[in-house]
Amino acid sequence: xxxxxxxxxxxxxxxxxxxxxxxxxxxxxxxxxxxxxxxxxxxxxxxxxxxxxxxxxxxxxxxxxxxxxxxxxxxxxxxxxxxxxxxxxxxxxxxxxxxxxxxxxxxxxxxxxxxxxxxxxxxxxxxxxxxxxxxxxxxxxxxxxxxxxxxxxxxxxxxxxxxxxxxxxxxxxxxxxxxxxxxxxxxxxxxxxxxxxxxxxxxxxxxxxxxxxxxxxxxxxxxxxxxxxxxxxxxxxxxxxxxxxxxxxxxxxxxxxxxxxxxxxxxxx
Amino acid sequence: xxxxxxxxxxxxxxxxxxxxxxxxxxxxxxxxxxxxxxxxxxxxxxxxxxxxxxxxxxxxxxxxxxxxxxxxxxxxxxxxxxxxxxxxxxxxxxxxxxxxxxxxxxxxxxxxxxxxxxx
Numbered sequence: 001x002x003x004x005x006x007x008x009x010x011x012x013x014x015x016x017x018x019x020x021x022x023x024x025x026x027x028x029x030x031x032x033x034x035x036x037x038x039x040x041x042x043x044x045x046x047x048x049x050x051x052x053x054x055x056x057x058x059x060x061x062x063x064x065x066x067x068x069x070x071x072x073x074x075x076x077x078x079x080x081x082x083x084x085x086x087x088x089x090x091x092x093x094x095x096x097x098x099x100x101x102x103x104x105x106x107x108x109x110x111x112x113x114x115x116x117x118x119x120x121x122x123x124x125x126x127x128x129x130x131x132x133x134x135x136x137x138x139x140x141x142x143x144x145x146x147x148x149x150x151x152x153x154x155x156x157x158x159x160x161x162x163x164x165x166x167x168x169x170x171x172x173x174x175x176x177x178x179x180x181x182x183x184x185x186x187x188x189x190x191x192x193x194x195x196x197x198x199x200x201x202x203x204x205x206x207x208x209x210x211x212x213x214x215x216x217x218x219x220x221x222x223x224x225x226x227x228x229x230x231x232x233x234x235x236x237x238x239x240x241x242x243x244x245x246x247x248x249x250x251x252x253x254x255x256x257x258x259x260x261x262x263x264x265x266x267x268x269x
Numbered sequence: 270x271x272x273x274x275x276x277x278x279x280x281x282x283x284x285x286x287x288x289x290x291x292x293x294x295x296x297x298x299x300x301x302x303x304x305x306x307x308x309x310x311x312x313x314x315x316x317x318x319x320x321x322x323x324x325x326x327x328x329x330x331x332x333x334x335x336x337x338x339x340x341x342x343x344x345x346x347x348x349x350x351x352x353x354x355x356x357x358x359x360x361x362x363x364x365x366x367x368x369x370x371x372x373x374x375x376x377x378x379x380x381x382x383x384x385x386x387x388x
Contacts, residue, residue, distance in 0.1 A: 039326065248272040249294035249310035258270055258311070 027201035029059070030217040032178035032267035033232075035076065035162040040263060042160045042232060042242040044212060046225070049155040051082060054211065055187045056158070057121030057133070057195065059178040060092060061267060076175045079159045082152035089161075090122060090130070092175060121195075123186050133192040158182070158212070160242070178267040180242075182212035210236045219244060219259035221252050230255045271312040274329040275319035279304035286318040301336045321362065328361045337362055337387045341379050346370065355379055362387070 033042065060076065077091035089102050121133040128149055129142045160180070162173045181195070181204060194205045204210060213236040222231045222241045230252060231243040244263070247255040276298075284292040291314050295306040307329070308314075315322050323329040340358040345365065347354070353370035356363055368382050 036326075246309075248270075249291040249308060249314065250270075251290055254270060254311055258272070261270075 027197065027203070029178055029201055029267040030215065031264040032059070032061070032176035033160065033216045033263060034063075034176045034265050035160070035173045035263065036164075039246050040259070041162075041245050042214075043245055044158045044214075044234075044240050044242045045156070047156060047158065047212070047240055049158075049182070049184060049211060051149075051152050051155055053185055054155070055121060055123045055133075055183040055185065056080075056090075056181070057187075057192075058180045059201070059267065060120060061176045061178070063174050063176065075164075076160075076162045076173055076177065079157075079161055080155050081157035081159075082149060083154040083156050084149060084152040086149060086152065088149070121187070121192055131186075133187075133189065135189075135193055135196060135198075138189060138192075176265060176267055178216050180212065180214040180216065181210070183209045184211040185209040207236070211238065212236055212240045214242055216264070218264045219256055221256055228252060230259055272309060272326075273312050273315055273322050273324060274307060274309045274326060275315050275322040276305045276307050276329075276332075277318065277320045279306050281320070282306045283318075287316070288314055290314070298333060300333055323361060332361050339380075339383045339387060341376075341383065344374070344379055346373065353379075353382070355383060357383060 035041070056078070058078075075091050077089045079087050079089045081087050091102070123131040123133075123138075129140055132139045132141065160177055162175075164173065179201075183204075185208075191205050195202050204213070212234055214232050215235055216232055218232075219230050220233055221228055222233060223229075223239075224231050224241050224243050229243050230247055231241045234240040234242070244255075244259055248258060250258075279297065282295070284295075287308075291308060291310050294310065295308050298305050298307050308319075309326070309329075323332065338357065338359040341355055342358050343356040343365070345354045345356075346352070351369060351371050353368045353374060354365035355368065356365045366383065366386060374382070
């Protein structure tokens with residue numbers, strides 16, 4: 001095998017050079033998170049994120065074509081707990097295959113959002129609106145009816161959740177999450193395009209404002225809130241690790257082994 | 270590692286009967302007006318001190334939401350041992366459930382026996 005040198009191009013993407021030939025290294029997604037029915041959400045707590053100025057993004061891939069004959073198979077959703085005690089959530093539904101935004105978890109939602117690609121990115125604007133990134137444009141969806149989150153100033157908790165239609169025998173979700181990224185600022189459309197990379201993926205263009213970065217490749221025993229727990233590592237450098245909740249009772253090693261055997265699968269198979 | 274869910278009526282629960290690794294992990298639920306302790310853990314933590322152990326989360330969830338389906342589907346007698354065996358329609362607790370019995374029971378006797386077992 002010819003020797004290869006390693007360098008980064010202007011976008012920070014690693015490339016190999018060998019005798020004048022350049023081979024572009026495909027982005028390695030590694031594993032992603034495939035949740036069970038309501039059982040093991042991942043929670044990032046005590047995060048103190050300014051509510052009007054952040055971007056949340058993640059990859060999500062559908063495994064099988066949606067079940068027919070049922071109103072829905074399962075729903076993956078991200079919950080945002082605000083400091084006013086209310087929660088907003090972004091849900092991915094089977095059936096109509098839309099993304100929905102609910103400024104308050106018990107209130108009416110903004111339906112029919114169809115994120116363009118498999119890297120889905122959102123900013124919450126003025127508490128009751130959501131901006132959705134696509135490769136061509138940032139769309140804004142408003143839901144300002146009777147709900148008013150104007151008294152909220154911070155996001156205190158982010159969690160990855162799912163629930164499942166119990167008439168479906170397989171308790172696992174039909175979608176895989178990967179690469180949860182949170183910036184404490186609004187990212188530009190160019191930054192979004194870089195990460196999406198025509199659905200091929202890239203790491204973030206810059207670490208500026210990188211608040212949380214969960215690669216979701218697997219579980220580890222991590223110090224979370226000063227206590228050793230089983231969770232997923234935050235690669236932003238801020239140690240905002242995600243705790244895997246509701247694991248079966250047992251030793252940490254037993255829980256770790258079970259989480260890695262059951263919750264993480266190759267994102268691209 | 271296989272994961273199971275076990276239940277025991279709260280009035281019968283003694284934490285010292287369980288491994289110290291998991292004895293603090295029981296949750297409280299109410300089913301049919303009765304308080305229970307419930308534990309979801311790895312298989313080797315379950316012992317004889319559980320009143321029932323479910324093999325699946327779905328089985329436990331069905332019991333929690335609907336209780337026990339006590340519809341009697343079959344009654345069989347073993348006169349040599351003076352036993353009655355009653356099978357019910359519940360998928361988690363089908364039986365056959367064993368009872369001491371010296372004479373043939375009426376339908377109501379069978380119902381009463383099952384009701385007594387699954388209060």
